[in-house]
Each structure stands twice: as C-alpha cells, then as structure tokens.
Amino acid sequence: MSAVAGTHAQDHHHGPARGISRWLLTTNHKDIGSMYLIFSFTMFLLGGTMAMVIRAELFQPGLQIVQPEFFNQMTTMHGLIMVFGAVMPAFVGLANWMIPLMIGAPDMALPRMNNWSFWLLPCAFLILVSTLFMEGGAPNFGWTFYAPLSTTYGPPSTTFFIFAIHIMGVSSIMGAINVIATVLNMRAPGMTLMKMPMFVWTWLITAFLLIAVMPVLAGVVTMMLMDINFGTSFFNAAGGGDPVLFQHVFWFFGHPEVYIMILPAFGAISQIIPAFSRKRLFGYASMVYATGAIALLSFLVWAHHMFTVGVPLAGQLFFMYATLLIAVPTGVKVFNWVATMFRGSLTFEAPMLFAIAFVILFSIGGFSGLMLAIAPADFQYHDTYFVVAHFHYVLVPGAIFGIFASAYFWLPKWTGYMYDETLAKTHFWLSFVGMNLAFFPMHFLGLAGMPRRIPDYALQFADFNMVSSIGAFMFGATQLLFLLIVVKCARGGVKAPAKPWEGAEGLEWTVPSPAPYHTFTTPPDVK
C-alpha cells in the first residue's frame, strides 16, 4: 500500500504490506490461510471454554454452577461454534495455505473473494456470540435448532442467530467456489486430476458438498426467519405447516455437513501416513473413488437422524441400509491407511501420532455410528449420551486430530522452524488420554439411559460423569500447550529445511521453508 505514490520500479517486488492493512486487505493465500487458522483456534478455545462450563456442571449430579437455561445456551453455542467456527474454518485455512502449494499455483483463483469470505466470519461470530449478552439469552435449542422449539419457543436473539448462519453460509460458499476454481483452473502443467494429492481431492469433493448443502441450510433458516418474523407457517402446524419438515430439510443439510467436517481430515491423513511410513499411499485411486462415494451417499441417509420421529418401515429400512453402506467406502479408506503403514519404515513424530490415533479412534466413532444406524437399536440410543459419545469420537479424534496432525506436519513449512517435538508429543499424549477419558464413559452413560442436553442427572450416572469431566478438563487444558508450541515455533527454533520430513512427497516441499510470500509464480513442471 505504501507504494501507491511510489515508482513503478518497485512493482515487481512486493512483499506483504505493513501494519494492519496487510491483514485487512490481503489477497495472499498464505496470509488468509493463517488468518483462518488463527480465527479457528480462537473459536476452538471459546467453544472449548463452553464445553468446560458444561462438564463442570455435570461433574456432580444436581445444579451447582449454572442454571438450566444457561446450560442449554452453552450446549447450543458450543456446538455451533465448534462446527461453524472451529472445524470448518480450520479446514478452509489449511486449504488456502496448502492447495496452491500442492498443485503448483501462485495463489487461489479468486483472491479478493478469498479476503471477503474470511472477513465475513469474524462478523458472523461477533453476532452469534453477542447473543449471549442479549435479553433472553443466546440460542438455547441445541445446534440442530429444531422448529418449533427454535421458532415458536426460541429466545428473541434467534433472529440474530439466523443472520449469523446466513453470513457463515455465504462465507463457506465463497470459500468452496474458490477451492473449485483453483483446483480446476490453476493446476500446474502436468498436474492431472489423478495426480493431485489426496488433500486436494478431498477438498474438491468437500467444496462440491458445501455448494450443494449450504444453500439448503440458508433456506431452512430463512424459513425460520419468516416463521418468526413474517407470520408464515412453514413449521407451525397451526398454520398448516409441519415441524417434521424442518428435520428433513435440516438433516438434508446436516448429514453432508458431517462429511464436510471429516473429508478434508481424510485427505490430510492420507498425506501424513505415507510420509512417516516412507511408502506411497496404498490404493490412491480407490481413495479418490471412496471419497466420492461417501460424498454421494451422504445425500441419501439424512433420515437416520429421525428414526424415532416416525418414519415408515420402508423408509427406516432404506435409510438404515444406505447408512450401513457408507461403511464400505469408509472401510476402504481405513484399510488403505493400514496397508500404507504395513511393512513401512515407520517413525512416530507428532503428526504421525495424531494420524495413527485418528485411524483408530475415528474407526471407533464409525463403529458406534453403525450401531446408531440400525433402526431398531437406535430407538434405545436416540438422544442419549451414546450419540454424544459417537459424534465426539468422529469429530474430536477425527476432525480435530486431523487438524492437529496437519498443523504439526506443515508448521515447519509455514514458520520456517521446527516445532518442539517433545512438547508436541506431550500435547498428543495428554490429548489422547484426556479425550478418551472424556468421551469413552459417555458410551456407557448413553447405553444406561442418560439423556443428552440435560444439566442434571440421576445418581447412578455420577461416577462416569466425574471421570468424563476430569478427562474433559485435561483435554481442554492441554490445548493451551498447543498454543504455546505454535507460538514458540513461530518465534524461532531449529531452522527447517525445505523438506523436513524424509518421506514426504509433493510440490509443497520443493519451495523453501518458510514458504516465500509468493510461490510458483513460474509454474513447476510436474512429471
């Protein structure tokens, strides 16, 4: 920006602008990627703080710390912030940083839109978080915001919540368009689709999912907005509407959404496991097709969230079998990861530890998902802590461990320094133990009949809840260590070579560490 009045001679040499305008006005994919990642981690800590409030209240039976109304706001905000504020932006940040480097592009295809899609997010979350301080409190109807609980009986702040969702949706859609345009148009010569790294592939498919379902989410919250403020009756039986319709439309978005949160992690893990096994990824093509199959099937399974709502027998059977079918491509992926490690020359640096934990723990989450998919059994599990255990097993050691693994894997490329391996391994083991301590007992609680979204519970659930809370506190506190590791790594340390991991493959390792502000202004040659 300082060069506006300057000479043209300086035009060919522009690094980052100085001061705040670098971040406000940047169109550089690396800057925007970093901002996404920092924003995501901030939201992760905020959503995590809310989880700590939830677990503190559930430490003992009875009401100790918060009132039920506030407890409900905490569960709702925790879910919304973690899904839309932590996990999704983290993956968009990784996409911004890594996709151009991986396909040999100088930047994202639409850099100005990229800036806009990032800066919408802080606005959306400012609105969402501000509802906590409004009269009547924040949304308290759960992250699934079922109508009419969220329309007829929701707090006045619901309209702000709807607006925040709209803005997040716009941001996600723009991010997805950017990824699609970049991957389709900006690949270096020779980088055919079937030569792309798995992370790029999974993100391309994720971007299509986002394009397909975020507008449906926008539609359903628009219907809510009209029901609340303009007297329509989409979900109000009194006016001829149907509350069950809400659940169909919501889950038509909601089920692909869970794959949006996991597919990029699949991709990152498919980069990391080969690197530390010093082998090529086993079954690359089958990985691509499996990812596509998971994405297609995700549109055909939404009603498995609604078995107890009243789905006719034929519908229950269809959605049950379609859901069980997803285990096939997912199983292909898990077996491919295991086969990649098989007889590999393995080392266990922090990214690999997180990746291996991902494979094992995500599989556990997948198995409990299969249990839930079985319609007759689901009647027992529905809305119990078993469901909470299930989706935390796929999201925490799935999505979040995938993000940690990616962060450690690419930190040397981002900062130019090696992170502290001892601290990172400590972070892993404390997270691993804390996370299992927090979420494994929830399986037992759910099977014993403890319902989800309650601030108090019957005495027989006390011990498991206490264990779960201790694990949650441990996991939560450990994440401050991650902050320390990243800050320490950004400030200095052992210089990282261009390719810090012996077995790593890909174009991102051909540029120096830290990656220069502009890379691949001349496209690389891909064999």
Add this chain to the structure above:
Amino acid sequence: MAEQPANKTVPPRSNARVIGWCLASVAGMFAFGFALVPLYDVFCEITGINGKTSGRYESTERPVADMSRTIKVQFLAQNGPDMPWIFRPVARSVEVHPGEATTVNFYAENPTDRDMVGQAVPSLSPSEGALYFHKTECFCFNQQPLAAGQNTEMPLVFIVDQDLPSHITKLTLSYTLYDQGEPQAAVIETTSTKNKTIIDNG
C-alpha cells in the same frame, strides 16, 4: 493474480465459467430447499405417511359396505398451544364396516368473552391407514368461527376404504384445534348458519 506471473499458464477453463456454474448450483440448491416444502406435502399425501389424511373425498361409484369386517375408529381431540376452547368428540369411538359412510360429531365451545376462529388439523394413526381413510365432509376443511360463549357440534362424515389392509383393525383419528385469531364479521355469519350453530345463552 495480482503478481502478474510472467509465464505461459493458460487456464484451461475461465474462472467466470466455473463461478457461473457454482453460483447457479447455489441458487438451484437454495430453491430446492424451498421446493422441499411442497414436495414433502405431495410425497406425504401420495404415500399416506406422516398420518396426513387427504382432502375431501369424492367417489363416482357407490361404495359397497363390507359387512364381514368391523373397524374400530377412535377419536381424539386436543387443543393447540394457548387455545382456550372446549373441544371433544361426542362419541369417543365408533365401530364401522369398511365402505359405509358414517357421521360423527365433535363438540366445540368458546368459553372466552371474545369471538374467535379455530382450525382443526387431523392426523391419523397408524399412518399406514391414512390412505384408506376418506373424509367426505369434515369441519377441518374450513375454519370454524365461534362467537364469545357460543358452542357448536361439528360434523365429520367418513368412509373407511374396503381395501384397508387386513392387519389394521383399529384407526385413531386425532384433531388438534388451533387458535386462528379474531374472526372477520362476514365469515362468522355465513358459516354459523351453515353449521346449524346452537346459541347457548346460559
């Protein structure tokens, strides 16, 4: 793109085209979300799931009563949120033969001191039977206005289809009555005469 790469990268596709396709898909999916509303209603009506009974039944052929089967039809009446009316079936259940037209009445009373309009919404259980439950006349087809303190008996004429699956021996029809706010003067005149409303001055 700001860095003017001095190279020969020619994008195989234009960004504008990709953006255009993406935006068209976004618009299409947004519209699809709204299209799900009528699609859902049509789907439920065709398949009879969700317990949604269809509108007025009209048949060209005169149904023949199947005297060999007896179906018990139970009636439930309940009020929607904040609905102060007294609303109940006159008979809690009737036994009918498939194919025969049966008339039952529902009693509604507006105990408040203001004129109100109600709308009843039916739901049938088991939902599998919804396709075989025909209403030839129902108070749920129209809104029901009731002046302050007024009461009425509202008729329902129905036929259980002869094709009702044999394992169904009992049907439960539930009505929920919702408050539709203040009536318009003209509406209350016409419908109260049509429904032979009894004015209760007591």
